[in-house]
Amino acid sequence: MTTPPSSPREALAHVLAVFADEPASDMAVVATRNQPTRGAVTGLTWGDLRALAVSPPQVWLLMRGVDDDIDPKVRAFATREAGRAALTRAARDVHADIARAEKDADGTLRLYGPLGARGVAWLELSPHAVTTETGMGQ
Structure with a gap:
C-alpha cells in the first residue's frame, strides 16, 4: 500500500507524473461547459497544472x-x-x-x-x- 500525498503540492506532483503524456492544451479540470455561452469551456489545462507545479508558492x-x-x-x-x-x-x-x-x-x-x-x-x-x-x- 502506498502512502497518500502529504500536501497539495505532493498530490499535484503525483497526478502530473501519472498523466505526463497528456498534451498541454488538453483540459485537466473542467469548471464550466456551455455556460454562459454555448460551447464555452473553462478550467485548467495540463499545461496550466504543469506551470503551477514549478511556480514557487x-x-x-x-x-x-x-x-x-x-x-x-x-x-x-x-x-x-x-x-x-x-x-x-x-x-x-x-x-x-x-x-x-x-x-x-x-x-x-x-x-x-x-x-x-x-x-x-x-x-x-x-x-x-x-x-x-x-x-x-x-
Whole structure:
C-alpha cells in the first residue's frame, strides 16, 4: 500500500507524473461547459497544472512607510485580491489624497501620498516567494 500525498503540492506532483503524456492544451479540470455561452469551456489545462507545479508558492505583502523608512508591521496575504482589499482600506486610513499610483508587471501596486512634513508616505502590495531556506541570521 502506498502512502497518500502529504500536501497539495505532493498530490499535484503525483497526478502530473501519472498523466505526463497528456498534451498541454488538453483540459485537466473542467469548471464550466456551455455556460454562459454555448460551447464555452473553462478550467485548467495540463499545461496550466504543469506551470503551477514549478511556480514557487508566494504571499502578498502589504508594507507602508515614509520615504526610505519601512514600518515594521507588515501584513501577509495568500492572494492579491485579499491584499488589494486591505491596501484600499489602508489608503483610506493613511492618505486623504493619493498623489501618485504605480503598477509593476508582476502585479505590485504602490500608492504615494503628497509630500508632508516627514516626507512622502507610501503603501506597497507586492508578491514574494515563500522559501524553505534555513540558517537565516547566521
